[in-house]
Amino acid sequence: MVVPSPSPIRSKKTKAVGIPVIDLSLNRSAIAELIVNACEDYGFFKVVNHGVPKEIIGRLEEEGLSFFAKPSSEKQKAGPASPFGYGCKNIGFNGDRGELEYLLLHTNPVSISERSKAISNDPTEFSCAVNDYIQGVRELCCEILDLMGEGLWLQDKMVFSRMIRDVHSDSVIRVNHYPAVKDVKEWDPCDPIGFGEHSDPQILTILRSNDVPGLQIRLRDGLWVPVPPDPTEFCVFVGDALEAMTNGRLMSVRHRALTSSVKARLSMMYFGAPPLNAWISPLPDMVSPQKPSLYRPFSWVEYKKAAYSLRLGDRRLDLFKINTSSTGDKVEL
Numbered sequence: 001m002v003v004p005s006p007s008p009i010r011s012k013k014t015k016a017v018g019i020p021v022i023d024l025s026l027n028r029s030a031i032a033e034l035i036v037n038a039c040e041d042y043g044f045f046k047v048v049n050h051g052v053p054k055e056i057i058g059r060l061e062e063e064g065l066s067f068f069a070k071p072s073s074e075k076q077k078a079g080p081a082s083p084f085g086y087g088c089k090n091i092g093f094n095g096d097r098g099e100l101e102y103l104l105l106h107t108n109p110v111s112i113s114e115r116s117k118a119i120s121n122d123p124t125e126f127s128c129a130v131n132d133y134i135q136g137v138r139e140l141c142c143e144i145l146d147l148m149g150e151g152l153w154l155q156d157k158m159v160f161s162r163m164i165r166d167v168h169s170d171s172v173i174r175v176n177h178y179p180a181v182k183d184v185k186e187w188d189p190c191d192p193i194g195f196g197e198h199s200d201p202q203i204l205t206i207l208r209s210n211d212v213p214g215l216q217i218r219l220r221d222g223l224w225v226p227v228p229p230d231p232t233e234f235c236v237f238v239g240d241a242l243e244a245m246t247n248g249r250l251m252s253v254r255h256r257a258l259t260s261s262v263k264a265r266l267s268m269m270y271f272g273a274p275p276l277n278a279w280i281s282p283l284p285d286m287v288s289p290q291k292p293s294l295y296r297p298f299s300w301v302e303y304k305k306a307a308y309s310l311r312l313g314d315r316r317l318d319l320f321k322i323n324t325s326s327t328g329d330k331v332e333l
Contacts, residue, residue, distance in 0.1 A: 019042075019044070019045070019046060019217075019225070019227055019228065020034070020037075020038040020041075020042060020044075020045040020046065021045070021046045021047070021048060021233070022034050022035060022038065022045055022046070022047050022048070023047075023048050023049050024047050024048070024049045024050055024051070024143075025049040028147070028150070029150070031147055032147045032148070032150040032151035033151050035144065035147050035148055035151055036148060036151035036152060036250070039148065039238050039250040039251075040249065040250060040251075042217065042219070042253060043217075043237065043238040043243075043250065043251045043252055043253030044217050044227075044235065044236065044237055044238065044253040044255070045235075045236050046227075046230070046233045046234065046235050046236070047140075047144070047233065047234050047236060048232065048233055050140050050233075050234050051136075051139075051140065052136040052137060052139075052140055052234070053136065054232075056129075056132045056133050056136050057133065057136075057208060057231075057268075059129040059132065059133070060129045060130060060132075060133040060175070060268060061210070061266060061268070062129075063120065063125075063126050063129045063130070064103070064175040064177065064266055064268065065177075065266060066120075067103065067119055067120065068101060068177040068266075072088075075088075075101070077118050078103070078115070078118040078119045081102070081104055083104055083308075084104050084105055084106055084111070084115060084172075085103070085104065085115065085118075086101070086102070086103055086119070087101065087102050087103075087104065088100075088101040088102075089101070091195065091196070091312055092308065092311075092312060093308060094309075094310065094311050094312075095311070096196060096311055096312040096313075098193050098194050098195045098196055098257075099178060099179070099181055099193065099194045099259045100176050100177060100178045100179075100194045100195055100257075101176075101177050101179075102174055102175060102176045102177065103119065103174065103175045104172060104173075104174045105130065105172065105173050105174075106170075106171075106172055107134050107138075107169070107171045107172060107173055107270075109127070109131055112127050112130050112131060113127050116130070130173065133173070133268070133270075134171075134173055134270065137206045137208075137234070137270040138164060138165075138171070138270065138272070140206060140234065141161075141164055141204050141206050141270060141272045142161035142164050142165060142272075143161075144204065144206075144236060145158075145160035145161040145164065145203070145204060145272075146158055146160075146161050148160060148250070149161075152246065152249070152285070152286075153285070154283065154285050155285060159245075159283065160203060160204075160242065160245070163203065163272075163273075163274035163275065163278055164203065164204075164272040164273070164274070166274070166275050166278075168275035168276070168277075169272075169273060169274065169275055170273040170274065170275060170276050170300060170304075171202070171270065171271060171272050171273045172270075172271050172273065173268070173269065173270050173271070174268070174269045174271070175266070175267070175268050175269075176194075176195065176257070176265075176266070176267045176268075176269070177264060177265075177266055178194040178195075178212075178214060178257060178259055178260070178264060178265040178266075178267075179259075179264050180259070180260055180261055180262060180263055180264050181259040181260070181261055193256060193257070193258065193259070194214060194256075194257040194258055194259045194265070195256060195257040196256055196312050196313055197218065197254055197255070197256045197312070197313045198254065198255070198256070198312045198313055199239070199240055199252040199253065199254050199255070199315075199316075199317075200237055200239040200240065200252065200271060201239060201240045201241065201273075201303060201304065201307045201316060202239040202240070202241055202271040202272055202273040203239050203241045203242045203245075203272045203273060203274065204236065204237065204238065204239055204242060204272045205235075205236070205237035205239060205269055205270065205271050205272070206234050206235070206236060206269070206270040206272070207234065207235040207236075207237065207267055207268070207269045207270075208231070208233075208234050208235070208267065208268050209229055209231070209235075209265060209266065209267035209268070210229065210231055210265060210266045210267075211229050211230070211231055212229060212260050212262070212263045212264065212265035212266075213226060213227075213228065213229050213258075213260065213265075214229075214257045214258045214259065214260055214265045215227040215229070215235065215255065215256075215257055215267070216255060216256055216257070216258065217253050217254070217255045218253070218254040218255065218256075220251075224256075237252070237253055237255065238250050238251060238252045238253055239252050239271070239272075240252045240303070240316060240317045241273070241274065241280050241300070241303070243317060244280050244281065244282065244294075244295045244298075244317060244320065245280060245281070245282060245283055245286070246282070246283065246286050247282035247283070247286035247287055247291060247293060247294050247295070248294045248295075249286060252317070273300065274300045275300065276299070276300055276301040276304075277299060277300070277301065278299065278300045279297050279298070279299055279300075280295075280297065280298055280299070280300060280303065281293070281295065281296070281297035281298070282294065282295060292322075293322060294321055294322060295317070295320045295321055295322060296320055296321075296322050298320050303316070303320070306319055306320075
């Protein structure tokens with residue numbers, strides 16, 4: 001049984017709009033402007049000519065499919081996810097559920113090496129596939145963040161990517177497998193939820209999926225937009241931390257994944273995050289008398305703790321807003 005999304009799907013309409021697709025082989029200044037525009041309008045875009053070799057992408061996809069094809073008893077040996085490892089249907093620790101199974105790994109090579117022993121019959125091969133993929137998408141993530149810095153005309157254009165490149169970065173990688181669900185009509189508004197409505201807490205998310213539809217993003221007006229799948233493209237999501245650092249100029253996008261009755265969907269996400277002890281606050285370039293700070297400073301570990309204490313669909317960033325309500329809401333740590 002699927003726990004309903006905080007916003008019932010029946011009450012939300014969907015529509016088809018043009019999803020921004022950015023060619024990273026274009027002129028750098030043009031790319032930077034396109035990226036900022038897409039993040040302001042959608043908090044989301046897709047990239048082509050991204051430079052991540054298809055062989056690296058294919059190897060991780062094969063490893064993921066091989067693992068999820070195992071009997072349940074074998075997969076359970078890699079779990080339960082707490083938070084890292086293998087998980088099935090349970091999302092987080094507060095009762096959220098979805099029609100999926102997944103592997104969640106920290107991007108630290110030592111952690112991957114240890115986890116791979118319970119995941120693969122060939123731990124070395126699995127570790128190499130994961131590490132190579134992480135290296136490729138991390139470089140893509142950092143390049144996109146540097147382009148954002150240029151497009152925002154920041155004095156320190158590498159302020160975002162420096163957090164991701166830090167040796168103590170808390171970045172993670174997740175491989176989601178959504179089995180085909182019988183008796184589901186494609187794009188029926190009552191489709192079972194594979195992964196419920198949420199925003200990502202990190203700085204930036206880089207997602208790649210196979211050719212099966214299911215991903216949807218929510219526009220500012222509340223309408224849901226299906227994102228056409230293309231295995232040659234990467235999807236890019238603004239996270240909560242980036243929204244806070246840009247003082248709300250770039251807003252994190254709420255999204256969800258629906259299931260399919262036709263074919264299983266496999267998606268691979270890299271969540272670029274700062275070190276646990278890093279402080280997140282609006283950058284000086286993003287603050288002015290006309291645009292005062294919207295968020296109080298907070299550490300990444302503080303934000304993670306808040307995220308783990310809430311339901312999937314809760315708006316975590318609201319807890320860190322300055323003078324947002326008279327109820328005195330705050331994070332208890």
